[in-house]
Amino acid sequence: MTATDRSTATPSLPRDLVANPTLSRWVTVDDDGTIGVRVGKVELGQGILTALAQIAADALDVPLSQVRMLRAHTTDGPDEGMTSGSMSIVDAGPSVRLACRNVRALFIGEAARGWDVEADQVTVEGGSIRTADANRTTTYGELARRVSLDVPVSAEVPAKIPGGPRLVGTSVARLDLPDKVAGRPAYIGDLSLPGQLVGRVVRPPSVGARLVAVDETATAQLSVQVVRDGSFLGVVGADEAEVERAVRTLRRAADWDEADHLPDEDDLPGYLRAGPHETIPVVAEDRPQGATRRLRASFSRPYLAHASMAPSCGVARWETDGSLAVWSHSQGIHRLRDAIAQVLDLDVSSVVVEHAENAGCYGHNGADDAAFDAVLLARAVPGRPVAVQWSRADELTWAPFGSAMAATVEADVDDTGQVHSWTYDVWSQGHTSRPGSAGAALLLAGAQLSTPLTIPAAVDPPSSKGGGTTRNSVPIYQVGPRRITGHRLLETPIRSSALRSLGSFFNVFCIESFMDELAAEVGQDPLEYRLGRLGDERGRAVLERAATASGWGDSTPEDVGRGIGFARYKDSEAYCAVIAEVEAGQEIRLRRLTIAADVGQVVNPDGTCNQLEGGATQAASWTLKERVRFDRRRVTSDDWESYPILRFSEVPEIGVHLVDRPDLPSVGAGEAAQGPTAGAIGNAVAAAVGVRVRDLPLTTEAVVAAIEAD
Amino acid sequence: MTQQFTLTVNGETVQVEADPDAPLLSVLRDDLDLKGARFGCGLGQCGACFVQLDGKVVSSCDTPMWAAEGTSVVTVEGLGSEGALHPVQQAILDEQAAQCGYCISGVIVRAAALLETTPSPDADEVVDALDRNLCRCGVQRRIISAVVKAGART
Numbered sequence: 001m002t003a004t005d006r007s008t009a010t011p012s013l014p015r016d017l018v019a020n021p022t023l024s025r026w027v028t029v030d031d032d033g034t035i036g037v038r039v040g041k042v043e044l045g046q047g048i049l050t051a052l053a054q055i056a057a058d059a060l061d062v063p064l065s066q067v068r069m070l071r072a073h074t075t076d077g078p079d080e081g082m083t084s085g086s087m088s089i090v091d092a093g094p095s096v097r098l099a100c101r102n103v104r105a106l107f108i109g110e111a112a113r114g115w116d117v118e119a120d121q122v123t124v125e126g127g128s129i130r131t132a133d134a135n136r137t138t139t140y141g142e143l144a145r146r147v148s149l150d151v152p153v154s155a156e157v158p159a160k161i162p163g164g165p166r167l168v169g170t171s172v173a174r175l176d177l178p179d180k181v182a183g184r185p186a187y188i189g190d191l192s193l194p195g196q197l198v199g200r201v202v203r204p205p206s207v208g209a210r211l212v213a214v215d216e217t218a219t220a221q222l223s224v225q226v227v228r229d230g231s232f233l234g235v236v237g238a239d240e241a242e243v244e245r246a247v248r249t250l251r252r253a254a255d256w257d258e259a260d261h262l263p264d265e266d267d268l269p270g271y272l273r274a275g276p277h278e279t280i281p282v283v284a285e286d287r288p289q290g291a292t293r294r295l296r297a298s299f300s301r302p303y304l305a306h307a308s309m310a311p312s313c314g315v316a317r318w319e320t321d322g323s324l325a326v327w328s329h330s331q332g333i334h335r336l337r338d339a340i341a342q343v344l345d346l347d348v349s350s351v352v353v354e355h356a357e358n359a360g361c362y363g364h365n366g367a368d369d370a371a372f373d374a375v376l377l378a379r380a381v382p383g384r385p386v387a388v389q390w391s392r393a394d395e396l397t398w399a400p401f402g403s404a405m406a407a408t409v410e411a412d413v414d415d416t417g418q419v420h421s422w423t424y425d426v427w428s429q430g431h432t433s434r435p436g437s438a439g440a441a442l443l444l445a446g447a448q449l450s451t452p453l454t455i456p457a458a459v460d461p462p463s464s465k466g467g468g469t470t471r472n473s474v475p476i477y478q479v480g481p482r483r484i485t486g487h488r489l490l491e492t493p494i495r496s497s498a499l500r501s502l503g504s505f506f507n508v509f510c511i512e513s514f515m516d517e518l519a520a521e522v523g524q525d526p527l528e529y530r531l532g533r534l535g536d537e538r539g540r541a542v543l544e545r546a547a548t549a550s551g552w553g554d555s556t557p558e559d560v561g562r563g564i565g566f567a568r569y570k571d572s573e574a575y576c577a578v579i580a581e582v583e584a585g586q587e588i589r590l591r592r593l594t595i596a597a598d599v600g601q602v603v604n605p606d607g608t609c610n611q612l613e614g615g616a617t618q619a620a621s622w623t624l625k626e627r628v629r630f631d632r633r634r635v636t637s638d639d640w641e642s643y644p645i646l647r648f649s650e651v652p653e654i655g656v657h658l659v660d661r662p663d664l665p666s667v668g669a670g671e672a673a674q675g676p677t678a679g680a681i682g683n684a685v686a687a688a689v690g691v692r693v694r695d696l697p698l699t700t701e702a703v704v705a706a707i708e709a710d
Numbered sequence: 711m712t713q714q715f716t717l718t719v720n721g722e723t724v725q726v727e728a729d730p731d732a733p734l735l736s737v738l739r740d741d742l743d744l745k746g747a748r749f750g751c752g753l754g755q756c757g758a759c760f761v762q763l764d765g766k767v768v769s770s771c772d773t774p775m776w777a778a779e780g781t782s783v784v785t786v787e788g789l790g791s792e793g794a795l796h797p798v799q800q801a802i803l804d805e806q807a808a809q810c811g812y813c814i815s816g817v818i819v820r821a822a823a824l825l826e827t828t829p830s831p832d833a834d835e836v837v838d839a840l841d842r843n844l845c846r847c848g849v850q851r852r853i854i855s856a857v858v859k860a861g862a863r864t
Binding site for chain 2: 044045046047171173174176177178180181182183184185186187189190192240241307308309310311357358359360362389391392606607610611613614615616617618620621639640641645646647648649651652653654
């Protein structure tokens, strides 16, 4: 988008409509009445397309069954940037609503012209367009050919209708689940395009390894084509078994030059603190002299894997005219398109990327990289689509990780518990290396080509988008003058990028753990202590709701502890409080999570609850179990045994309570529970065993070690 | 290198040409166009590719074709039909017990097998049965509740 576009646009249009003002990019109406809605946000299993369909159906006054959500597409659909940061309902919701109201107004106008009545005499109900006296009726389908949607959207649409929302606010069932539950094709790995070939990449054994030599004749007996460009090595063929055999053969026939350059996995805080860093000042207030009592603590978390259930997959086809079609489960198909064009020096207009779903990704996993792998392999077979399927090991070792983090917090507190100063430093790698970040293409295979791409260290989103390392690093509580600083590591061999909630998960864990330490120092109840320093009314309501629902204050057995975690995501979005109940018997067992949240107007209550439950369960898995493992050369956690996640036998019971605010704007729910869950579990463990563990994950072994050291 | 194999899939006898070492999962997905069993790990560790083989739940990703010869295979597609979903499938929809849905085929196959032997399982029995199924979206609690309800209904 150019500066001119911005300045001439009507200011009241939502951002994504300013960038994509033509109605037909968003909405198409077929003769049979089907209304296609195409957004730039993508389904990741979070149910966003169902929520947006609810908004569209209400704005058009049609039944939900008349709306069909279409796949995001770089040419046919709007560019709405990334599907990330819990921003989809914030970005796309108002855009879809206004675009659909425009469409409704155009169809009403056309009907009124045809009937020679005033537009205000025409209404729409249940998809039926009719005069107020209902003597004349028509439908969207019947008028479809007479109404052009190739027109700019207008901010000046008559505010709609008595009656208000019908579907918004209700728990509409997910539109995409019936296919998935029946086992029908639904994911990118289920695509079977005409002439589709199988592609596999022989990834290096370690990060930075260089392919010295490979005997390509080793595969001469197999019907496959070997593709090599520098250290990028891959295979294309028609038969999967043959291709897999070729991969195994090439792996044996390849000679790699490797080096030991990974950090010591047992001293990640030391590694992160050593630098060099970019300093990110968040708040710099002066600390008063004459401190009363000063408390200090340090925390850490390891690298975490996205660990999608489906290894990444990409499909690409080079057309004979040199243009390129790509199918990807990327969270940002436009950024991916631009990056591919940049690396291969193509005109952006000759690259088309269409979204195809895959399993939940929870951030920047291998999706974009697998798409680029497919592009490189498909170049060897023009006209034929090539589907590249990553292995489980590829996904767990080559997809970017959520960065390891370390923090030190220091506070001055008096006997009443009042905090007179708060100093917080957090060290981390950057939290985004998505294609296009820092102006670089950032596609994995790019670094392996004979003319390699430079892959800079991950950066952080700007503070206006919540930051990365420093996301949620400012306590929501009154803690006196604050000095809060982030330190982003600038050089590292480990690729890090966005993992659900970015730095928020860890920062909230630290803040909430330390709040309990302060409360304990002055002998106060953790809930009362927080409420005593929390002015925000919405926040108080959420915290109190969670406490009441969980039975906070009721007595518990001796080996059971309860803990609180609370935050407002990105300081400006969803409020979420979590109460955890942990049993410390032979092992640490998370028994229950009680969650309360305020996400503004709730579009789909059950969908919101599902996101909060899932987010909390996943955060519990990070908190209790997860840690990327490596030696000084290779990532060694490459399957589900070496990278265990929470199993059915380990998931807690969960209760979710929404504080509905129908008059306030909707905000996303998908990341709100991450940090509060970690804080709550940490505090519950401390309450159960009487010793605080500040380094994640809180495995039974780690807790036992802390008790023994105490 | 390929060989002919005969097996029963969802009640129909099929003959396929395949490499004896090829995983059953590939044959189901690529040769028989049954995409319901999903590829999750290829290691028999996650359950996304679960099918019933002669009534026993197995990972189809590490079941070679030579071991599938002559067996009767039931995939998620064979459990229910359009308009007549298996009770577990219906309960998963009723409870909205999925997010991305990638693990759900394998979960349904495993849970359906549980209901064969234990028609009305309690939550603990469901948890035991599903402990080899991984779910990354964190929908386990909903799934447990859905399977218990499916059992209560049958």
